Amino acid sequence: MRVLVVTAVPVERDAVTRAFGGTPEVLAVPGAELHRSGAFDVLAGGAGPAAAAAAAAFALASTQPPYGLVISAGIGGGFAPTAPLGSLVVASEIVAADLGAETPDGFLPVTALGFGRDRFTPPPALVREVAAATGAAPGPVLTVSTVTGTAARTAALLAAHPGSLAEAMEGFGVAEAAERAGVPVLELRAISNAVGPRDRAAWRIGDALAALTAAFGKSAPVLAGWNRHGH
Numbered sequence: 001m002r003v004l005v006v007t008a009v010p011v012e013r014d015a016v017t018r019a020f021g022g023t024p025e026v027l028a029v030p031g032a033e034l035h036r037s038g039a040f041d042v043l044a045g046g047a048g049p050a051a052a053a054a055a056a057a058f059a060l061a062s063t064q065p066p067y068g069l070v071i072s073a074g075i076g077g078g079f080a081p082t083a084p085l086g087s088l089v090v091a092s093e094i095v096a097a098d099l100g101a102e103t104p105d106g107f108l109p110v111t112a113l114g115f116g117r118d119r120f121t122p123p124p125a126l127v128r129e130v131a132a133a134t135g136a137a138p139g140p141v142l143t144v145s146t147v148t149g150t151a152a153r154t155a156a157l158l159a160a161h162p163g164s165l166a167e168a169m170e171g172f173g174v175a176e177a178a179e180r181a182g183v184p185v186l187e188l189r190a191i192s193n194a195v196g197p198r199d200r201a202a203w204r205i206g207d208a209l210a211a212l213t214a215a216f217g218k219s220a221p222v223l224a225g226w227n228r229h230g231h
Contacts, residue, residue: 001039001067001068001069001224001225001226002039002040002041002063002065002066002067002068003039003040003041003067003068003069003070003071003223003224004041004043004056004059004060004063004067004069004070004071004183005040005041005042005043005070005071005073005216006042006043006045006052006055006056006059006070006071006072006073006170006174007042007043007044007045007072007073007074007170008044008045008046008047008048008051008052008074008169008170009044009046009047009074010044011209012044012073012074012075012209012212013035013042013043013044014035015209015210015212015213016040016042016073016212016213016216017035017037017040017042018213019213019214019215019216019217019220020037020038020040020216020217020220021037022037024036024037024042025037027041027063029043029058029059029062029063030058030062031054031055031058032044032045032055032058032059034059034063038224039224040216040220040223040224041059041063041067043055043059045170045174047169047170048145048169048170048173049096049143049145049169049170049171049172049173049176050173051170051173052072052169052170052171052173052174052177053173053174053176053177054173054177056070056173056174056177056178057177057180057181060177060178060181060183061181066183067181067183068183068184068226069126069183069184069185069186069223069226070174070175070177070178070181070183070184070185070186071174071185071186071187071188071223072094072168072170072171072173072174072175072185072186072187072188073187073188073189073212073216074168074170074189074190074212075168075189075190075191075192075205075208075209075212076089076141076166076167076168076189076190076191076192077147077148077166077167077168077191077192077193077194077195078165078166078191078193078194078195079154079157079158079164079165079166079167079194079195080194080195080196082137082139082165083137083165083166083191084191085191085192085193085194085202085204085207085208086190086191086204086207086208086211087136087137087190087191087211088134088135088136088137088188088189088190088191088211088212088215089136089137089138089139089141089165089166089188089189089191090122090127090130090131090134090136090137090138090186090187090188090189091122091127091138091139091140091141091171091186091187091188091189092121092122092124092127092138092139092140093119093120093121093122093139093140093141094119094120094121094122094140094141094143094171094172094175094185094187095118095119095140095141095142095143095161095164095172096109096110096117096118096119096143096172097142097143097144097157097160097161097164097167098144098145098146099116099118099172100112100113100118101113106160107156107160119172120172120175120176120178120179120185122184122185122186122187123184123186126184126186126222126226127186129222129226130186130188130219130222130223133218133219133221133222134188134214134215134218134219136188136215137165139163139164139165139166140161140163140164140165141164141165141166141167141168141171141187141189142157142161142164142166142167142168143167143168143169143170143171143172143173144157144167144168144169145169147167147169148167148195148196149196149197149198150196150197151196151197154195154196157195166189166191166195167195168187168189171187174187175187186223188212188215188216188219190208190209190211190212190215191208191211192204192205192207192208192209193205
């Protein structure tokens with residue numbers, strides 16, 4: 001089975017491909033480069049849900065043989081204390097946390113407005129297998145278009161989405177593209193910083209990228225061998 005992995009930026013893409021060893025084959029797709037290592041095609045699709053959705057959709061439409069799984073992967077912010085720096089999370093739900101409308105009574109998700117959807121659910125069996133292989137914590141991962149930078153916004157997100165482990169900017173976009181292609185989706189994040197007031201001195205991007213590499217090294221057999229029709 002072929003697996004498409006979509007990251008935001010090249011440093012994340014390279015962290016993923018390091019897990020597979022060797023030098024990846026570089027293939028051109030519209031607007032991006034695919035770095036192919038065995039069963040895995042990895043691309044840096046850009047930051048934010050729109051860029052991620054477009055990159056994933058182009059790759060899904062233009063690459064043969066078809067993919068059996070799409071993964072949104074990279075670093076992200078963790079909600080303390082459940083997702084500490086350097087830890088891994090795998091999404092049990094991929095949630096569009098700021099897609100909707102503000103009202104005098106608070107935020108309404110797009111589903112409450114009567115159209116669209118605000119979440120995707122990765123295959124539960126695959127989530128369990130990846131969590132077991134990597135030590136990642138399973139739980140909701142939020143997709144935001146604006147990274148959280150205040151304690152008040154952190155509290156509001158957790159109130160609206162209890163139990164959330166992390167936030168990032170691409171998962172929901174990748175999931176939208178995967179859904180349209182009829183391919184299951186997964187999101188795997190390594191925690192580089194705490195969600196909340198921005199403190200760049202406390203970020204651990206290098207540690208998170210190393211954790212991302214280790215995660216794909218441990219989970220590669222599970223991901224490449226997973227058969228959605230057999231689980």
